[in-house]
Amino acid sequence: MPQSHDVSSEELDCRIEGGVARLRLNRPAARNALNGALVDELDGRLALLDDDESVGAVVLAGAPPGFSAGSDVKELAGMTVADMARHEARTARVARSIQQLGTPVIAAVEGFALGGGFLLAVSCDLVVTTADARWHLPEVQLGWVPPWGLQALAARCGPVLTKRFSWGETSTTGADLHRLGVVEELAHSGGAESEALTIASRLAALPTAAVGATKHALADAVLAGAEVLDARANRMFAENCRTPEARTSLDRFAPTTAEESR
Incomplete structure (x- = not known):
């Protein structure tokens, strides 16, 4: 395969x-929200890169202005509760799959990582964030439990801090998460992706079989119970989305008649 090439799509x-693949979530107008098309594209691309022997590491970033605002609530608002739960279960499977890959995946967070964007980032093997990046889980404020990814966060900071972050009564910064040991690397503003690419290059230079074996040896320590916890959270998410508080939040994001007719 060529040493350098571009295999981009509209969403990614x-x-x-x-030897390093740089993936950028590419829905800047929607703050890189995780709609169905982007989740499907990310799933397929990660699998292809893991099979590509020329790729030794992956950097996952977001097109400016930030990493990702999480689930596309505007898209969710047009779904039934059952379809919303299926979409979130699909996203959960993609996030969990990162730990099962043989290729290391490094998240590079600039600007913000919100909701599912927060949890997708911490589902990666390593996280580089700028000190001023805004991290927040707003789901409880909207009326529902975060529907996936809680085990990935708990593996990094334990259940008590995970609960505190998940209540989301306030946002936090990359500097705070680094101080608490939730993320591994701190970069200057504008430098997260560059730092992540530097780390990825070092990892890509290591024996790939040994790197992959190390990931697989530790996957259970990171993912222990994650599938069960995600399934439970998904059921609770569906129940929460039927409450008046959640319906009020979803109605705020529902497309207008004018938007639907475009």
Whole structure:
């Protein structure tokens, strides 16, 4: 395969160079929200990169202005509760799959990582964030439990801090998460992706079989109970979405008649 090439799509930019793949979530107008098309594209691209022997590491970033605002609530608002739960279960499977890959995946967070964006980032093997990046789980404020990813966060900071972050009564910063040991690397503003690419290049230079074996040896420690916890959270999410508080939040994001007719 060529040393450097671009295999981008409308939803996801992918540039492979020097053994490192840089994936950028590419829905800037929607703050890189995780709609169905982007989740499907991310799932397929991660699998292809894991099978690509020329790729030794992956950096997952977001097109400016930030990493990801999480689930596309505008898309969810047009779904039935059952369809919303199925969409979130699909996203959960993609996030869990990162730990099952043989290729290390490093999240590079600039600007913000909100909701599912927060949980997707911490589902990666390593996280680089800028000190001023805004991290927040707003789901409880909207009326529902975070429907997946809680085990990935708990593996990093334990259940008590996970509960505190999940209540989301306030946002936090990359600097705070680094101080608490939730994320591994702190970068200067504008430098998260560059730092993540540097780390990825070092990992890509290591023996790939040994790198992959190390990931697989530790996968259970990170994912222990994650599938069961995600399934439970998904059921609770569906129940929460039928409450008046959640319906009020969803109605705020529902497309207007004018938007539907476009």
